[in-house]
Amino acid sequence: MSGPSVDAGKLVVVRVQHEDFDVGAEIAALTQGRPAIGGVTSFLGLVRDIHGDARVGAMTLEHFPGMTERELARISDEAHARWPLEATLIVHRVGRLEPGDRIVLCAAASAHRQAAFDACAFLIDFLKTRAPFWKLEATDGGERWVEARASDDAAAARWQGPETRS
Template sequence: MIKVQEEDFDVGEEFSRMTTGKTAIGGLASFVGLVRDYDGDEQITSMTLEHYPGMTEKELKRLEADARRRWELEDVLIIHRYGKLSPGDRIVLVVTASPHRGAALESCQFLIDWLKTKAPFWKLEDRTSGKKWVAARDEDSVTANRWLRITDGEPQIPSPDKEI
C-alpha cells in the first residue's frame, strides 16, 4: 500500500493494520526516516518536502511491485509525507511483511535504498544560514545500484514508461 500524505502517521497503528488477521506473516521489517536538526555544522530549523502528485504515487507503486517480484511478501507499506516538517518529525515509513525474516529485511532495505534515489520528492531545508535544496548524494545512488539485477540486459527496476 502506498500513502503520500501531509499528516503524521502512527507506526504502531500501521503495524497493527498490516498484521491483524494475517497469520502467514512471520516477521515485519521497518524503517522510519526522521528530519535531522543538522547537516554537518549547519543547524536545520525545518524542511519542506514537495512532490509531483500522481507521478510520485506511480513511482512508489513501481518500486513496491518490484519488491513483490523479488521476495515473498505478504504485505508492503510505504508512507511518505510532504509539507513543512520540523526536526524530529517522521518523514517516511517503509514496512515489509513476509513469512521469512530474510525476505522482510532485504525487501525493506531495497525499498528505502530506491526511495532515496527514485522517488520524485524534493527537500528544501531552512538552515540558520538560509534555505538550501537538498541535492542527491552519490553514495545513495551507489547503494541503490547494488540492487540492480541484469535480466536479458535490462535492470529489474521497471522503467518509468512501462506500466505495471
C-alpha cells in the first residue's frame, strides 16, 4: 500500500485494498483544496456476471504486493509526464469479489477536460496490460484463470509513441 505522494504540487494516489470504496468520496478527496482543477474524469470497473459463454459467480483477484503499487505509481507518473494534470487516482481491489462489485477506480483531474479524458483512458489501458493483477473466476463450469485479451494490448498500444518507456 502507498498513500498520496505530492511532487511539485501534483497529487498521485495509488491504493490496493480488499475493502470497497466510495466513488464520490474518492473524487471529493482528490479535488479538495485544489482550485486549479477544472474537470475530473473517472473510470469505474465492475465485476460482470458473464464472461464469454460462462456465468461468473465470483472472482478472486490476486496481485504481486509491492510491485503492483510500484507499477501503478509508474503508470501514474507517466500520465503526469504526458498531460498537464493536477491529480490522478488509482484504487484497485483484491480478494474475492462478486458480480456488481466495484473492482477498480481510475480518475484524472486537470484544468481542462481533454487532458483529463485522455489521461484517464491511459491509466486504465496501461493498468490492464502492466499492473500485476490476475483474475481467477468461479464459473458454473469450475474455476478458471482469466486469459489476457489481445484487445487490451491494442488499447494500450495506441498510446505508445517514440517517447514511451517499454
